[in-house]
Amino acid sequence: DFAQDMTLLLGVVCVCIWSTPPAAIAVLPVLLGFYKIRTFFSRTARETKRLDGVTRGGLYSAIEDAVDGLATLRAHKQESSLVAGFQRLLDKNGKVFFQTYILQPWCILVLDSLGAAIVLITTVFCVLLRSSIDASTSTMAISYALMTRGKMQFCIRLSIEAENQMIAAERL
Numbered sequence: 349d350f351a352q353d354m355t356l357l358l359g360v361v362c363v364c365i366w367s368t369p370p371a372a373i374a375v376l377p378v379l380l381g382f383y384k385i386r387t388f389f390s391r392t393a394r395e396t397k398r399l400d401g402v403t404r405g406g407l408y409s410a411i412e413d414a415v416d417g418l419a420t421l422r423a424h425k426q427e428s429s430l431v432a433g434f435q436r437l438l439d440k441n442g443k444v445f446f447q448t449y450i451l452q453p454w455c456i457l458v459l460d461s462l463g464a465a466i467v468l469i470t471t472v473f474c475v476l477l478r479s480s481i482d483a484s485t486s487t488m489a490i491s492y493a494l495m496t497r498g499k500m501q502f503c504i505r506l507s508i509e510a511e512n513q514m515i516a517a518e519r520l
Contacts, residue, residue: 350506357499360492364466367481367489368473378465385462386504389455390511396448397512403441410434456501463497 361379365372414421414430421430470493474486 350503350510353499353503353506357496357503360496360499363492364470364489367485368470368477370477371469371473374469374473375466378462378469381462382459382500382504385455385458386507389451389504390508393448393451393508394512394515396444396451399444400441400448403437403444406437407434407441410437452505455504459501459504460497463500466496467493469493 361375364375410433414434421427467490470489474481474489478486
C-alpha cells in the first residue's frame, strides 16, 4: 500500500508541476514541509509511546505490589495512602496518554493544511495562467491536487507505523 500510494503522490505532484510549471517553485517547499512534519511526528510519537510504556509499567507494578501486600495494608490501615499513590501514578500516566492521543489529530490538521496549500498553489497558478493552459489541463491539475490531502496523510501515517513496527521488532 505504501509504495503504491507514494507512486500515486509522486504522479500527482508531477501532474501539478507539468500542468502549471511555475507551481514547482511553491510546491517543492510544501513537500519539504511534509517531510519535516513527518520527521517531527515520528520522533514525537516514538517518545510519547516510550513514556506511556514507562508510566504504565509503574501502574502495573503498583497494582502487583498492592495485591501482594493487601493483607498487610489493611492490617496497618494504609489503604488511603495506597489509593493516593495510585492516583498520582494514574494522573502521570493520563498526562502522557493524553499527549499520545492528541498527537495524531494535530498531525492530521497540519498535514491537511499543507495539502490545502498544494491545492491553493495549483489553483492560483491555473487561474493566473488561464490564457496559456487548457481548461481540461487545469481541471486535471486541480482534481489531482485535491487527492494529495488524504493520500499524503495516509502515506505518512503508514510510513511512521512501519517504522514503529520495525523498531519494535528490532527490540525483540
